[in-house]
Amino acid sequence: MAGMNDDGVGRFRNRYVHGAPANRAGGVKQPCLIVSALKQGGRGVSGVARIAGVNIPTNKRVTIGLRYIYGIGATKAQAICDQLAIPAERRVNELSDDEIGKIRELIDSKYRVEGDLRREVAMNIKRLMDLGCYRGLRHRRGLPVHGQRTHTNARTRKGKAVAIAGKKKATR
Template sequence: MARVSGVDLPSAKRIDIALSYIYGIGPFLSNQILQQTDIDPAKRVKDLSEIEISKLNDVIVKNFKVEGDLRRSIQQNIRRLIDIGSYRGLRHRRNLPVRGQRTRTNGRTRRGKRKTVGSQRPGKVTGAVEAKPA
């Protein structure tokens, strides 16, 4: 198993697929990185030499924000939106969809499990015991 940017890449997979196991690197960036390092995308991770692994590491560290740095950056951006009191920050704070989706029917992923709110008939108070006339 090769270790790149703090992530163990699965040794049986092709390197272009294995690089996408790193948070922040998808198929497009994976191919870009392989072009910069002159590594064949069809090569398996177990067939990489130490020099190729160090080349990959250098290119990723130098040019891309991945893993912990990327997660931290995203969290800071969300925190900034909340602190300045923007609409997007408000939606984040209330755990509602941020990008304009409707919430009357959908949006269960963001809003969580349903909390049923029941209606009561007027004059009825739940939990209170009424005194019977004598």
């Protein structure tokens, strides 16, 4: 295994899993293979494929599993599979380590995903708010930005409805 020394622990020697409570008194420690394998970017003992810092579920198809990465939707997932000649019907647990490595390299080189994309979106919204344009004001006030009505609806953006204290319901 990559990163291993002669003692078999390697560069992850500080990652330990303690035994059962009965074994703790003796100080029995065993290296945590799951953490070390995930840190190295592989599948690990549990079989979880880790791409762009996201654990991809193994029982799903590749195109569905790639959608768990922020910034990759149905179209990009299909394009990635087509570009790497991976059948879309294939499950993530059927992928080889080489194929997972190719997917990881392609996503890192070609697409902006996860933290970088979230940061870019946040910076765009902050720029609009700093400019003081209409869209920036709507973001600042927490109202719909794209012209939706607000007299009724827009509860997702505005939050839970707050009752007015002085107003009473009409009696019949």
